[in-house]
Amino acid sequence: MQFQLIGCGKMGEVILKGLLDFSVSPQDISIQETNEQQCTYLKDVYKICLGTNSNTDIIILAVKPQQIGEIDFLKFSKSALLFSIMAGVSIKKLETLSGIKNIIRSMPNFPLSVGRGVLGYVEYGNIDQGKKNLILNVFSQIGKVIKLKNEDQIDQITALSGSGPAYFYYLTELVKNQAKNFGFSEEDATVIAQETFVGSALLLDQSVQSASQLKANVTSKGGTTEAAIQTMKDEGIEEIIKNGINAAYTRAQSLNK
Template identity: 35%
Template sequence: MVSHLPPLLLIGCGQMGGALFRAWEKNGLAPSVIIDRHRETVATPHSLARSIDDIPNKFSPDAIVLAVKPQKAIGTIAELTAKRPDLLANSPVIISVMAGCTTQSLASTFADSPAGLSPAIVRTMPNTPSAVGRGMTGLFAGTGVSAEQKALCDTLLGAVGATVWLDEEDQINALTAISGSGPAYVFLLAEFLEQAAIEQGLPQDIARLLARKTITGAGELLDQMPEDAAQLRRNVTSPGGTTAEAISILNAPDNWPSSIPEAVAAAARRARELAA
C-alpha cells in the first residue's frame, strides 16, 4: 500500500478514470486536478475543472493521465498544448489509458503542437476489475521514459491491482485480448451457467447466486493457490464423476479447445485494427 502519490492532472473521469482516481485518493494522492464535464464535485484537497481553461495557474503535475475516449485524444492534446503548455514545463510523464492509441501516434500529436513537444509517454491497458482493486494492467514505455517515471507509473497503476511491463508495444494487443477483454468472457460464462441452472429446474435467484459465487470463489482459489490452473482443474475432476462428464463436453475439439483461442485471436486482431 502506497502512502503518498504526487500531484496529477487527470483528463477524463469516466468508468476507468474514475476507478483510478478513487484508488489514488485512498492512497494519499497529493492535491490534483480532475477535468470532467459530468462530475459535480471532488473531495478536498483536489480541484474539479470543466475544461483545460479552468486548470488553476501554477499547477504543476508530476503526471498527466489521458483517460478520454480514443477519438478525443488528438483534440485533447491539441487543446492542452495550445492553452497550457506550462503544464509540461517540468516534464511530467504522459500516461495513456486510451485503447488503440499508440505511443507513436500520441508522440506525433505532441510533436505537431506549436511548441514541438516530446514528452515521455507510457501506454497502459487496465481492465474493469480495477474498480474493485483487483485489476490487471499492462504498461509499455515509449521513447525517453526514465526509470523514475516508470516507477511512478507502476505505483499509480499498482494502486488498482497487478501490473506487468511489456517489452514490445504490439504485445499490448494480445494483453488486451486476454486481460482487457477477459472479464467479459468470464461474465459470459456466468450468464451461461445461470441459464443452464435455470434449465435444470433451479429458481433464478439461486441460479444466479450459484453462478456468481462459483466463479468468484474459483477465481480467488486460482489467485491464492500455488498450483497452476490445470492442476486445480484435475483436483476437482474425479475419474468417471460428474465433473469429468462435463469437462469431456467442454474439451471436445470443436468446443473450448478451438473457440477460446479463436476468440482471443479475434480480439487481438481487432485491437491491432483499431490501433492502425
C-alpha cells in the first residue's frame, strides 16, 4: 500500500511516525512539504521520499485549510482514498477540489503524539475496506478512534477533543498563577500545578471509578474542596465551560462555509 502525505508539520509528523511504527516501509511513503527547513529535517531523520507518488493508494491531507487550493489533485488516481485531517474543509469541498469520491474526513488531537489521543472520523463514498482499515488501524495504535454519525459531529469533536488539550493547559496555567499569587516560586508553582493535573489524569486513567466518583472521593463535606467547587459553581463555571465549547463549535461550523 502506497501513502502520499501532503503536509508534514506537527500533526503530519505524528501521522508519519504512526505509519512507520505500524511497519509501513519508508519506501512506501511520499511527502509533499513546502517548508524547506522541514524538508531537510524529514530527509535527515526519516529517510523519506519527498515528492509526489501518482500511484498512491491513500492520500493524507495534513495541510492548513487555506492551502487546499494549491494542491494538484490531477496527479493522483481517482480511486485513491482521500483522508483529511483539516478543520473547516467539508467533504463536499474536498470532493469538488479533488475529484475523488472516496473520502474520510477526520479530526485528530495532538495527544496522539504521545499515544493517548482521540481521532473522530466520518466516511463518504464507496470506500475500499482494506484501505480504510489500514489507515484507521494506524491511528488505533496511537489513540482512540471514534466513528461519527455525521459530518456535523466533526465540528463538535473539534470543539471537544480537538481544542480540549488547550482547556487542560489553561486550567493548569490558572492554578500555577494562583500558586504564584500565594507566594510560591515559579519553579514550585509549576510543579504544584503540573503534577496535580498530570497525576490526577493518570489516576483517572488507572482507576475503575468515573471522574465524578473520584471528585467525590476528594470532596469531604464541609471541607476545603467542597468550598472551592461550590464557589466555582456559584460563579458559573459550568456555564462558562459550556459556552466556551459552544463557541469553538460555532467557529468550526463557520470555517466550513
